[in-house]
Amino acid sequence: MPEITAIYLRQRKYIFFLLSIYVLGWGFTTYKTIFLGLILGTSLSLFNLWLLARRTDKFGEAVAKGEKVRSLGMMSRMATAVLSVMLALEYPDKLHLYSVILGLMTSYIVIMIDFFLQAINSRN
Template sequence: MPELQLMFARQRRWMFSLLSIYVLGWGFTSYQSIFLGLVLGTSLSLFNLWLMVRKMDKFGDAVSQGKKVRSLGSFSRFATAALAVMIAMRYPEHFSLITMVIGLMTSYIVIIIDFFYFTALKIHKK
């Protein structure tokens, strides 16, 4: 599944770019709790993306070998989201809960943008 690894590398670059913008926003603006919530949510979103890619690799290997597959790891991704909510609720003076939730959704937004961008790029090359 080299295509999956290439997609993950592209998406990881997008996520790190967004994280660097959020860190700059945290450092240079007065909206520190908003940007820190985005940093927390996006960091854990990147972790969830990595978990999902790792599970999909294992899933592909198991299917090609004819083995049975247990799960794609939804519980671990939900647990990560619950951890983020617990951190944001424990320290509301540092983290904005709303922007933390937006940050958790960042990987899905990046996946959608990456899909449309490279689909349009493939169509344009033909």
């Protein structure tokens, strides 16, 4: 499934762009806890996207070979979300909880925006 890899690489580029904006916001504004929460959440969101892309690729290979299909790793992605929220609750003076949660949703937002952009581009 090379198209999964291409989609992942494109979305990873968008997330790195957002992370660079968050780092600039952390460095040059007084909202350090908010931007640090966004950085943590988005970084773990990128890790979850990588896990999802890798497992989807393995899933496609297993289906093509007729082998038994394993899960797509929902528990590991949920564990990273729980870990990031626990960190935000443990260090509220460093990490803004809502920013961490918003950062965790970043990859899903990027996936939706990328889907709509590709749908528009394929029509033209």
